[in-house]
Structures are given as structure tokens and as C-alpha cells.
Amino acid sequence: MGLLWKHWPRIAVTLIPLVFALVHAIGLVPIGFLQRLDDIIYDARIRATLSNKADERIVIVDIDEKSLAEVGRWPWSRNRVAEMVQDLFDRQQVALVGFDIVFAEADESSGLKRLRQLAQGELKDQAGFGERVNQMQASLDYDALFAKAIEKKPVVLGYYFTSDRDGRTNGVLPAPVMTKDALRGRPITFIGYNGYGSNIEQIARAAPLAGFFNPIIEEDGVVRSIPLVAEYKGAYYESLSLAMFRALLGLPKVEPGFPRDDSRLVGRDYQSLENIRLNVAADKVLGIPVDHRVATLVPFRGPGGPQAGSFRYVSASDLVAHRLQPGTLKDRIVLVGTTAPGLQDLRVTPVGGTYPGVETHANVIAGFLDGKILFKPDYAIGYDVTVVLLAGLVLAIGLPLLTATRAVLLSVVVIGLVVGLNFYLYLGKGWVLPLATTLVMCLTAFALNMSYGYFVESRSKRELANLFGTYVPPELVDEMVKDPEAYSMKATNKELTVMFCDMRGFTKMSETMEPTQLQELLNAVFNRLTDIIRGNRGTIDKYMGDCVMAFWGAPVETAEHAHLAVKTAMEMANAVRKINEEHRAKGMPEIGIGIGLNTGTMCVGDMGSDIRRAYTVIGDSVNLGSRLEGLSKAYGVDIVVSETTRKIAPQFAWQELDRVRVKGKEQAVAIFWPLAPADRLDKAHSDELKTWAALLKAYRAQDWDQCDLLLLNLQRMNAKKYLYELYSERVASMRLLPFDPEWDGATNFETK
Known part of the structure; x- marks a missing residue:
């Protein structure tokens, strides 16, 4: 909890995208960009998982450009369509025919109507003319011919609903598959329409089973789903895909599939269905999952069209001309539709920009037959909220506590788990669940966290590094920047160990050496001694001519500051001996060293004037350390250590030098000389x-x-x-x- 409180500003910044994500996920303030991104992810996922396998069960009879060129412009006379239907059932022996077209007007192309007018008018006195017209009626009533061709056949007609024609209607609707009574008073949200365009009564009466072929066109103009059941004036009608599937199953009864009545999470005011139930048999019910609009997603198999190979396309002109061998389409499910651009049934879908509308129904029927239905469950909102909340909290708590590298790793792991779970449910169960909100939230949380760390925390860390970088070893600065608030230049009293190190012999050398040579020599010695101090976590206080001052225990607290100081002093003495060996080999003068160490309470902080300040230590304990350095020459040793330092550095073997009373101190203190680590004596x-x-x-x-x-x-x-x-x-x-x-x-x- 202490760490969390310490990083609360950064945690709060990381929680900002979580709040926005939750507001969007629960629908309080929908963010259009996220919905659009979810659609893009869904489309990409569809394209990445296309099976591209041909379904031999379903055939599309295509009123294509070739057919229009050979037979003539659409609509064709109904006798031609009747011939095509007769060929499908009699010569090809298909199992079912569905029409993705509507026969909304009577066919008068035969001239029968005009002949009747003549028989009753201008030519009514013409002997035999009226009788001849009556004889010709059977062959010239194309609507009757077509009605006869589909009567008592496994045929599903198509029609469409409208919401943009002021409620105008045309033709005859089939019987609804559900009424309001079936909903048990529940406020289920169906897609509703106020008009329709259906088949003329003569044809509708011959084939009473029909389904609407309206797709759902999303805001971006893309068709991703179709409604299975839609509402018109309080009655509920089935889609072409559902009607054809029911026809294959023997026309089972359609019922709304409510969530379990015993579910504590779902009340009677719940506005969605769990599925559409088909009572296939007394003991068998088939449930087709639907979303909150009572719609199903189209399970696209491939890019669409005759060349894609997902379904077999047969040109309608080949059937009209009887060019297809008998029995070629035996037991196939046939959908009659069009790919001709002029007939305006090409759709924008996730897998193509000119996708035949008839093939969307073929995909849905194939999905029904395979039991592989993609759907967005009604609890998708709950899933989205849960995943967003969990991922957001993990990142909000974890990112501020981790280094940049580990923060990247955590973000990658969280995003990987979210994406992996989403794809697992998609591929394994056909659930299409939101992903964009969590992804954007994770990426935004990471970006904000890193930005805050760089622009806010890193600034204080850089300032800290600039303040202490010249005094403190880099590794200590690295420790300090992890918690910059814990360090400051403000003066405070602490128990520290101070060192004074004086190089002897430089005054004499200055009389015989050039200034630049002396500077070079002094810098070389200081560099080696400074490296030793920094390597043992010491803080450089200052350089004073040929003397260096350092201390241990601040700004980074170090429990073993006395031990490190003594170790440093012994290593410095050894380094000077090696330097003298090098000097003797080069004929250069040797140098001496005197080091004084003392441990005690000192005032440490940023001190000085407005013009020049320094991070330093002051106090009686510091003065004693300076006096001890001066005593080293008197006793012929290179290191003099106070008794307080010796007591808290028992790792060394000590030789007591004396008890001394230095200038400015009334009380005598014992002084010691470290000989070696205790275990090496x-x-x-x-x-x-x-x-x-x-x-x-x-x-x-x-x-x-x-x-x-x-x-x-x-x-x-x-x-x-x-x-x-x-x-x-x-x-x-x-x-x-x-x-x-x-x-x-x-x-x-x-x-x-």
C-alpha cells in the first residue's frame, strides 16, 4: 500500500483511459471511433479465417450479364422463369429453390391483357376471336404458368421490407412465424419496418412460404449480418435464410428463445433473445443464437462471386436453354439471384466491395447446416466491461511500479492475453466479442504512463541526477532516481563516515615540475583514487588542492558506511604504492598519502552562497576526521581511524596507535590503523x-x-x-x- 500511495499520481493518470473505456463499454457515452475500430478488427478477423472451401450443397442460379445478353433484360417473362423452375425440379431434381428476387408486379408481356380488351371491344363482333383468346389464355397467362410451376414444390419466395417509403406496401406477405403473444409480454428489440414489397397474390398463393432478404447495412455501409426475424405491425416474419433452413427441416415451429427463467442475472424486462428456437421434433429443439437485434452474423466462406469458389454458380441462361446435363444439380439447395451490376444486388462486405447479395444468404444457410454460427452474444457488454476493468487495473497498478522494460513486457502480456482470449472464444465458440475498447485502453494507458514517467518523474530524476551526479557514483544515482522524492539537498543530521585524504610531496614537486606536468600528474592520481571511492559507494565532497574529501551514508543511506570507508582507504593506500612503483620505473618522484577517517553525527546538505553551493558535510565529527588525517604523518602510517569508526567496522584487524587530544577537543580519543581484513591476518x-x-x-x-x-x-x-x-x-x-x-x-x- 505504501508503494501504491507513493505512485498515486501515476496510477491516477493510468486510470484515465480506463474510465473513458468503461463509460464507452457500458454505453453511457458511446465513442464512434471505438465502434468503428471494432468493426475493422472484426472484418480483419473474418478475412484471416476464411475457409475458402467450396460448399457443394448449395448452388446459386445467377441471373448474370450472360443471361441478360441471351434472354433479355430483367425482369424476364414469367414463362421463362417457369421453364427454369421446371428444369430445376424435373431435369435437375434439386431439393429446394429459394428466390432472392421478388415478383412484385403482374407479367403482361404476353399481350393477353390487350387481346382481352380487343375481344371485349373493337373485335367483339369478330367471329371466333373471343373464343380463340380464351383458348390461348392458358399459354399466355405467364403468371399462372409460373404459379403452376412452383405450386406444391419446395420453393421459398423472397420479398423485402422498407422503412423509407412512407409505409407503402405492395404484394402479399406470407404468414408471420411469431406473434406478440409468443413474447410473453417481454419488450424484445426486433428490427422493425413500416412497409414492404412482396409477391403478387397469384404467385404468393402458389408458394406460401417466403422470407425477406433485407441485410443489415451498418453505418459504414458494410453488410456484416442479417436479421433472422423482423417486426411489422406487431407480427414477426422470418428471413429468406431462416425460411429455407426451416423448409429443409420440415418447417418446424419458430419460437423465441428466452434466457433461462431461473437466471438471477436476467429479469423479465430484459430486451434480448438468447436464440431462435426451432422445434424440430417433440424431443429436439434447435437453437440459433442471435444478437440484440435478433440478427445473425454472416459466416463468410470466401471473397464472393462466381470466381471465388465458395459456392457453385450456374448461369440462369444455361438452365433456360437446357444446356446443363440432367441430374447435375440433384439434391442441391438452389438460390436464384443476380450478380449483374445493373440489377443492384451487389453489397459491400468485410470480404469484398462487390459481394453478391444472394451469396450472403448462401453463407448463412451453410452456417445453419454446419451448426457454425457467428454471433455477438447479448452479454458482450458485460464481457467488455469485465475485461476492460481487469486489464486496466492490472496496468494502472503494475506500470507505475515497474521499470520501462518491464512495463513494456507487462503491457505486451496483458494485450496478448486479451487478444488470445478474444480469438479463442471466436474460433472455438463463434462468439464475436468487443476488442477495440480494451486494446485502445491498454495502449493509451501504457502511453500515458510512459509519458508521465518521462515528462514528470524523469524530469525530477534528471534533476536529481544533475544535482548529485558529480558527487555520487552512477550506481547510487541509479538507486536514487527510483525514488527521487526520498532525496533532497535539504540539510539534515545523519551518522556518516567522513574521509580526508592528503597527497604528500606535491608541494616539493611543484618547485621542479612545469604546471601542466604537475596538473597532469595530480589529475591522474585523483582519477584513480576517485574511481576507488565511487566504486565503494562513496560521495565525493570536494577537491582541495592535493586533498580529496569524501563521505559515506548520504545521500543514499548505507548501513555499512564505516566498513566501506575503511575498505576504500586501504585500497587507496595500495593504489598509491602501485603508482610509486610506476613512478620509480619512470624515474619520477614518489608521492605519499595520509588518510583520516571518522564516524559520527554530521550535518549533510546543500550549503554555500547564492553564487556557489555544494553538497557537503559539516560538524565536529568532520573536523576530527580532518585532524586525524594530519596525524598520519606523525605516526608514520598512511591511515588513521577514530575509535567510533573502528567499533562499527569489526571486519578488519586493527593496531591501536595512541590516545590523542587534538586541537579544539578536550576529550582524548583512541586512534587506530587498519592492517588487513580480519580473516587475512x-x-x-x-x-x-x-x-x-x-x-x-x-x-x-x-x-x-x-x-x-x-x-x-x-x-x-x-x-x-x-x-x-x-x-x-x-x-x-x-x-x-x-x-x-x-x-x-x-x-x-x-x-x-
């Missing part, structure tokens, strides 16, 4: 330290004879150590003084 040095501890005890007890004996042993152990020579001189001097019971064994230093 050999027996000889261990024995030497024991002897040295005994010497210091005798020295502070003013037992000078015992001191002489112990110093003799120490000088035998290490004759070159200046420290033993120093104490020999002190003991010889102290012998001249009387015993002082007030003496605390400390050495006073009055110089800085």
Missing part, C-alpha cells in the same frame, strides 16, 4: 599485535622498563616500522619525568 602479525597491546598497557601505566623490553621485541618483529621507533623515543623522554598519577596516556596535538 597471519600469525606473525597477530603475535605482533598482542605484543603491541601489552606495550600500550605498560606505556599508559608508566612502566618504562617493561616498555623497553616489549619495544625491543617489537623492533625484532618489524624493524622498519616507524611507530616502534616513535615510541622508543617517547619512552626515553618520559623516563626523565617523574611519575604522574594524573596522566591519562594521551598525546596532545596543538596543530591542525
Whole structure:
């Protein structure tokens, strides 16, 4: 919770697209762009999953341009259409014929009407003329010929509904498949119309089964679905596809498929159907899933048209001319329609811009037969809201807590899971579910999160890096920028370890070397020592001539600051020894080093004037560190460490140098020299330290004879150590003084 509260501004920014996505998903403020994008995704998914396999069960009889050229312009005389139907049933023995065309007007092309007028008018006195007209009526009444050809045959006529002709009607509608009573008073949302254009009564009476062939044209002009049942004046009529499918099943009764009555999530005011139910048998009900408009998506098999190969196309002129071998279309389902551009039945679909309207019905019928129906379930809104909410919360909480690389990975994983689930339900169950809202939300959340991180958080991180980059090692800056709010230049008191390092011999060198040579030498030494300090997480305070000041424990808190400081000092001393080896090999003068370390409470922060400021430490503990550096030369060692530092750095073997009282301090402090890591001290040095501890005890007890004996042993152990020579001189001097019971064994230093 602490991390979440810390990153709440970034989380809030990431939640912005989630809020907009939810508002769109639940329909409060629909965003047209997202709906359009969902359509584009659906269309792309349709094209990517086309089976492109021919369906041999369904044949399209095409009133194509070839037919119009051979037979004549449409509409043809009904005797020609009757001949074609007779050929389909008698010679080809098809199972079912459906018409994606409407016979809305009487056919007077035979001239029978004019002959009757003549027989009753101008030529009524002409002997035998009226009788001859009556004899010719059977062959010249083309509507009757066509009605006879389809009567008692498995034929489904087509018609269309309208909503843009002021409610005008034409022809005879078939019987509805449902009435309002079947809906049990539920407010189901059907696509409704106020007009229609249907077949003339003579033809409709001969073939009473008919279905409307209206598609649903979306706002972008694309046909993706067709209504299965539509409403007209309180009655409900079936589509051509559903009527033909029912004809194949023996015309089972159509009933609305409501959600389960025991469902706690669905009330009686629910405005959608779950499916259209066909009572195939007493114990068998077939459910066709529908969306909230009681429509079904067209399961396109291929790009459409005679050349696509999804369905077999037969030119109507070949049937009229009897060019097709008998039985070629035996037991096939036939749809009569047109691909001629002039007859205006070409549609824009996801798989093509000039898709034959008749083939959309063929696809739907094939889907019904295969039991593979694509549909957008009525709970698609709930699915969309759930996925958007889960994905949005994961990103809102996860992205602010992760690095840029991991944030990208999280976003990819979330988007991959969302897309994978969506495609799994599409391919496995035929569910067409929204995807655009979640995708746009995820991408926008990622973009906003990264932008906020770069322009807001990264700015503070860059500022922090600029502030501390010259003092602090890069790896510490990297740690600091993860939580820039936790660091500032504001002064505060902390326990830190400070180091003063002075290079000796440069003053003498400056008298014999050119300034540029001295500068080059000093820079080279500083570079090596600075690398060691930064490599051990130290903060460079300042360079003062031939002295460098550093401290540990700020701005990044480090529990082992004393240990790191001591380790750094020993590595610096070794580095100087290597530098001197190089100098000797080149004939260059050697340099010396003196380091003072002290641990204590110090004030650390940005200090200075308006003109120049620096991140530094001040306080008595800092001053003591500086004094200890000055003592290193007096004791002939390169490192002098205070007792406070020694106590919290037990990883090293120490040799106590003395107790000293430096300028400005009344209280004596013990000072130490680090010899080596404690686990690397050999027996000889261990024995030497024991002897040295005994010497210091005798020295502070003013037992000078015992001191002489112990110093003799120490000088035998290490004759070159200046420290033993120093104490020999002190003991010889102290012998001249009387015993002082007030003496605390400390050495006073009055110089800085």
C-alpha cells in the first residue's frame, strides 16, 4: 500500500483511459471511433479465417450479364422463369429453390391483357376471336404458368421490407412465424419496418412460404449480418435464410428463445433473445443464437462471386436453354439471384466491395447446416466491461511500479492475453466479442504512463541526477532516481563516515615540475583514487588542492558506511604504492598519502552562497576526521581511524596507535590503523599485535622498563616500522619525568 500511495499520481493518470473505456463499454457515452475500430478488427478477423472451401450443397442460379445478353433484360417473362423452375425440379431434381428476387408486379408481356380488351371491344363482333383468346389464355397467362410451376414444390419466395417509403406496401406477405403473444409480454428489440414489397397474390398463393432478404447495412455501409426475424405491425416474419433452413427441416415451429427463467442475472424486462428456437421434433429443439437485434452474423466462406469458389454458380441462361446435363444439380439447395451490376444486388462486405447479395444468404444457410454460427452474444457488454476493468487495473497498478522494460513486457502480456482470449472464444465458440475498447485502453494507458514517467518523474530524476551526479557514483544515482522524492539537498543530521585524504610531496614537486606536468600528474592520481571511492559507494565532497574529501551514508543511506570507508582507504593506500612503483620505473618522484577517517553525527546538505553551493558535510565529527588525517604523518602510517569508526567496522584487524587530544577537543580519543581484513591476518602479525597491546598497557601505566623490553621485541618483529621507533623515543623522554598519577596516556596535538 505504501508503494501504491507513493505512485498515486501515476496510477491516477493510468486510470484515465480506463474510465473513458468503461463509460464507452457500458454505453453511457458511446465513442464512434471505438465502434468503428471494432468493426475493422472484426472484418480483419473474418478475412484471416476464411475457409475458402467450396460448399457443394448449395448452388446459386445467377441471373448474370450472360443471361441478360441471351434472354433479355430483367425482369424476364414469367414463362421463362417457369421453364427454369421446371428444369430445376424435373431435369435437375434439386431439393429446394429459394428466390432472392421478388415478383412484385403482374407479367403482361404476353399481350393477353390487350387481346382481352380487343375481344371485349373493337373485335367483339369478330367471329371466333373471343373464343380463340380464351383458348390461348392458358399459354399466355405467364403468371399462372409460373404459379403452376412452383405450386406444391419446395420453393421459398423472397420479398423485402422498407422503412423509407412512407409505409407503402405492395404484394402479399406470407404468414408471420411469431406473434406478440409468443413474447410473453417481454419488450424484445426486433428490427422493425413500416412497409414492404412482396409477391403478387397469384404467385404468393402458389408458394406460401417466403422470407425477406433485407441485410443489415451498418453505418459504414458494410453488410456484416442479417436479421433472422423482423417486426411489422406487431407480427414477426422470418428471413429468406431462416425460411429455407426451416423448409429443409420440415418447417418446424419458430419460437423465441428466452434466457433461462431461473437466471438471477436476467429479469423479465430484459430486451434480448438468447436464440431462435426451432422445434424440430417433440424431443429436439434447435437453437440459433442471435444478437440484440435478433440478427445473425454472416459466416463468410470466401471473397464472393462466381470466381471465388465458395459456392457453385450456374448461369440462369444455361438452365433456360437446357444446356446443363440432367441430374447435375440433384439434391442441391438452389438460390436464384443476380450478380449483374445493373440489377443492384451487389453489397459491400468485410470480404469484398462487390459481394453478391444472394451469396450472403448462401453463407448463412451453410452456417445453419454446419451448426457454425457467428454471433455477438447479448452479454458482450458485460464481457467488455469485465475485461476492460481487469486489464486496466492490472496496468494502472503494475506500470507505475515497474521499470520501462518491464512495463513494456507487462503491457505486451496483458494485450496478448486479451487478444488470445478474444480469438479463442471466436474460433472455438463463434462468439464475436468487443476488442477495440480494451486494446485502445491498454495502449493509451501504457502511453500515458510512459509519458508521465518521462515528462514528470524523469524530469525530477534528471534533476536529481544533475544535482548529485558529480558527487555520487552512477550506481547510487541509479538507486536514487527510483525514488527521487526520498532525496533532497535539504540539510539534515545523519551518522556518516567522513574521509580526508592528503597527497604528500606535491608541494616539493611543484618547485621542479612545469604546471601542466604537475596538473597532469595530480589529475591522474585523483582519477584513480576517485574511481576507488565511487566504486565503494562513496560521495565525493570536494577537491582541495592535493586533498580529496569524501563521505559515506548520504545521500543514499548505507548501513555499512564505516566498513566501506575503511575498505576504500586501504585500497587507496595500495593504489598509491602501485603508482610509486610506476613512478620509480619512470624515474619520477614518489608521492605519499595520509588518510583520516571518522564516524559520527554530521550535518549533510546543500550549503554555500547564492553564487556557489555544494553538497557537503559539516560538524565536529568532520573536523576530527580532518585532524586525524594530519596525524598520519606523525605516526608514520598512511591511515588513521577514530575509535567510533573502528567499533562499527569489526571486519578488519586493527593496531591501536595512541590516545590523542587534538586541537579544539578536550576529550582524548583512541586512534587506530587498519592492517588487513580480519580473516587475512597471519600469525606473525597477530603475535605482533598482542605484543603491541601489552606495550600500550605498560606505556599508559608508566612502566618504562617493561616498555623497553616489549619495544625491543617489537623492533625484532618489524624493524622498519616507524611507530616502534616513535615510541622508543617517547619512552626515553618520559623516563626523565617523574611519575604522574594524573596522566591519562594521551598525546596532545596543538596543530591542525
